[in-house]
Amino acid sequence: MECMTENGGYAAGCRENRRDRATMQSVIPDAIEVDDIAKQFGEVRALDGVSFGVARGTVLGLLGPNGAGKTTAVRILTTTMRPDRGRASVLGLDVDHDAQRVRESIGLAGQYAAVDESLTGSENLWMMGRLTHLSQSASRSRSKELLVRFGLDDAGDRQVKTYSGGMRRRLDLAAALVHRPSVLFLDEPTTGLDPRSRRGLWDVIGELVADGTTLLLTTQYLEEADRLADRIVVIDQGQVIAEGTSAQLKARIGTTIIEAVFADPASAEGARTLLAPLGELTDADDGRALSLQVNTGPRSIMDAVGALERAAIEPLTLAVREPTLDDVFLRLTGQRVE
Amino acid sequence: MVPARARVRRLTLGWTVRDSLTVTKRNLLTLTRNPELVVFATIQPVLFVLMFRYVFGGAIQVPGEDYVNFLMPGIWAQAVVFGAVSTAVGLAEDLQSGLIERFRSLPMAPSAVLVGRTNADLVRDVFVIALMCVVGFLVGFRNQTDALAFLAALLLMLAFGYSMAWVFAVFGLRAPNAETAQAAAFPVMAVLVFASSAFVPTETMPGWLQVFADHQPVTAVVDAVRALVLGGPTASYVVTAVAWIVGIVVVFGTLAVVRYRRVT
Ligand SMILES: Nc1ncnc2c1ncn2[C@@H]1O[C@H](COP(=O)(O)OP(=O)(O)OP(=O)(O)O)[C@@H](O)[C@H]1O
Ligand SMILES: [Mg+2]
Numbered sequence: 001m002e003c004m005t006e007n008g009g010y011a012a013g014c015r016e017n018r019r020d021r022a023t024m025q026s027v028i029p030d031a032i033e034v035d036d037i038a039k040q041f042g043e044v045r046a047l048d049g050v051s052f053g054v055a056r057g058t059v060l061g062l063l064g065p066n067g068a069g070k071t072t073a074v075r076i077l078t079t080t081m082r083p084d085r086g087r088a089s090v091l092g093l094d095v096d097h098d099a100q101r102v103r104e105s106i107g108l109a110g111q112y113a114a115v116d117e118s119l120t121g122s123e124n125l126w127m128m129g130r131l132t133h134l135s136q137s138a139s140r141s142r143s144k145e146l147l148v149r150f151g152l153d154d155a156g157d158r159q160v161k162t163y164s165g166g167m168r169r170r171l172d173l174a175a176a177l178v179h180r181p182s183v184l185f186l187d188e189p190t191t192g193l194d195p196r197s198r199r200g201l202w203d204v205i206g207e208l209v210a211d212g213t214t215l216l217l218t219t220q221y222l223e224e225a226d227r228l229a230d231r232i233v234v235i236d237q238g239q240v241i242a243e244g245t246s247a248q249l250k251a252r253i254g255t256t257i258i259e260a261v262f263a264d265p266a267s268a269e270g271a272r273t274l275l276a277p278l279g280e281l282t283d284a285d286d287g288r289a290l291s292l293q294v295n296t297g298p299r300s301i302m303d304a305v306g307a308l309e310r311a312a313i314e315p316l317t318l319a320v321r322e323p324t325l326d327d328v329f330l331r332l333t334g335q336r337v338e
Numbered sequence: 339m340v341p342a343r344a345r346v347r348r349l350t351l352g353w354t355v356r357d358s359l360t361v362t363k364r365n366l367l368t369l370t371r372n373p374e375l376v377v378f379a380t381i382q383p384v385l386f387v388l389m390f391r392y393v394f395g396g397a398i399q400v401p402g403e404d405y406v407n408f409l410m411p412g413i414w415a416q417a418v419v420f421g422a423v424s425t426a427v428g429l430a431e432d433l434q435s436g437l438i439e440r441f442r443s444l445p446m447a448p449s450a451v452l453v454g455r456t457n458a459d460l461v462r463d464v465f466v467i468a469l470m471c472v473v474g475f476l477v478g479f480r481n482q483t484d485a486l487a488f489l490a491a492l493l494l495m496l497a498f499g500y501s502m503a504w505v506f507a508v509f510g511l512r513a514p515n516a517e518t519a520q521a522a523a524f525p526v527m528a529v530l531v532f533a534s535s536a537f538v539p540t541e542t543m544p545g546w547l548q549v550f551a552d553h554q555p556v557t558a559v560v561d562a563v564r565a566l567v568l569g570g571p572t573a574s575y576v577v578t579a580v581a582w583i584v585g586i587v588v589v590f591g592t593l594a595v596v597r598y599r600r601v602t
Pocket of ligand 1: 067
């Protein structure tokens with residue numbers, strides 16, 4: 001496996017490096033350890049030798065396009081599916097041999113809200129409390145507490161089938177928290193939410209993490225990974241293709257992006273021919289726009305602007321920006337997310 | 339925060355029972371929120387009562403007995419077997435909705451999901467059987483023995499319904515969705531109910547069919563229930579019926595639990 005070092009270069013076996021750093025700080029083992037797990041469905045290799053670790057109290061963003069294997073990884077770590085090979089542990093407990101004890105300390109909110117439509121919100125949370133072996137009274141009070149916390153107290157006595165998508169999502173997350181798990185797995189927690197509900201959920205997740213919960217989060221939203229995750233593992237076709245902090249991943253691309261829009265397709269075409277030797281042209285969906293990835297540093301920007309100047313091609317707009325995770329993703333997987 | 343230690347407990351029988359009761363309660367709540375499920379479970383048997391009592395009944399000869407008295411044990415059996423299909427549908431729905439995936443990530447007893455489901459279906463059967471008794475009395479059914487034998491007959495029928503719920507639980511766990519579960523269960527239950535002594539004496543069937551009909555659980559249970567409500571020797575009928583019921587629960591209970599542990 002390859003991954004990133006602090007300065008943005010490659011390092012083989014960086015997991016060991018990271019481990020060394022962790023060991024220097026303390027001897028606390030990772031909350032989640034995944035070692036070379038694989039899972040195959042017929043011909044499909046959903047996971048093909050994946051390894052990563054999540055330090056206690058940190059957030060790992062598992063990022064990948066559709067079918068990358070994110071949900072399969074979450075299923076294996078939450079003991080609902082067994083890997084074909086490899087080992088994984090949560091809080092030092094093997095997910096296969098010690099599944100029952102792993103379940104005591106984890107919370108799961110799967111990709112699709114898994115709540116009982118016919119029950120009310122409060123009955124759903126009561127049921128989760130009982131099934132995680134809280135007492136009757138603890139289940140009831142915890143249910144009430146979570147309904148308030150997730151802004152569902154008014155809807156607590158309504159059947160879930162009357163809830164909106166956002167309310168259902170919040171209830172689903174609340175259901176994962178009933179027994180105060182110390183390790184939480186959220187599989188695309190904000191997919192399908194409007195921006196406001198998404199930010200609301202981010203705040204709640206932020207509070208959980210501040211309380212010391214270890215979180216593994218899968219997402220297709222780079223903004224979400226950028227904002228919530230301490231470290232990001234990018235997977236594609238069942239393999240880890242990059243790992244590091246958001247800043248490290250962005251630095252890995254090592255480029256700056258110049259974006260320009262022209263008055264007409266002809267001048268855009270002229271500019272494209274002119275700029276092609278200076279960097280990598282991408283993203284020409286609209287005939288009048290171009291996007292050029294150049295080496296980081298003022299020299300390449302000056303070269304590009306100078307070339308346009310000499311040819312007397314003046315863009316309508318011209319912008320220079322740093323790469324986003326989206327660019328990283330495009331570069332790594334050859335496809336866009338969102 | 340609740341210290342994690344305090345919650346780390348082994349899955350004892352006590353926890354298994356408690357978890358099963360929680361799931362039972364959940365399924366019963368679901369049932370009361372969707373009363374149409376109970377209504378649908380009774381419409382079909384009621385239609386069959388009317389059809390066989392008033393349409394075909396005149397043409398069906400049963401030796402030494404009023405046809406309506408012969409018919410009602412068959413109707414009860416039909417009601418509990420058809421009702422058990424909802425076990426398959428309910429489990430398939432829980433699988434599809436992801437609820438079972440969530441259950442599997444919880445420290446609960448794995449068997450509780452199935453036990454809680456079949457328990458709730460047993461409670462529903464109590465309602466259905468009670469209603470079908472009322473319908474029976476309205477169309478002229480009369481118990482020919484004493485109250486105790488009648489009660490034993492109904493309990494036997496409920497036990498049979500419970501065993502059928504386990505059979506269809508296996509269907510529900512194997513089906514990719516609720517519609518398939520229902521479609522797969524239908525032919526099985528139709529063959530069990532119609533190729534049996536539920537509506538006509540098996541002697542009227544062609545030889546090969548009679549062989550099957552005489553050696554399948556619906557006939558065994560219906561014959562035992564008839565013996566209990568119509569009179570005559572009961573012991574060997576009841577023993578055969580109970581053996582079928584116990585055998586079905588053991589075999590299909592095991593199959594269902596094994597299957598539940600494996601579904602992903
Ligand atoms: N139970 C299953 N049976 C067969 N194939 C499966 C099963 N689960 C997953 N797969 C396949 O494995 C691959 C990885 O699936 P997975 O659900 O882990 O992807 P994902 O990263 O979660 O994708 P998405 O973003 O769409 O949720 C896919 O090709 C999927 O079709
Ligand atoms: Mg997924």
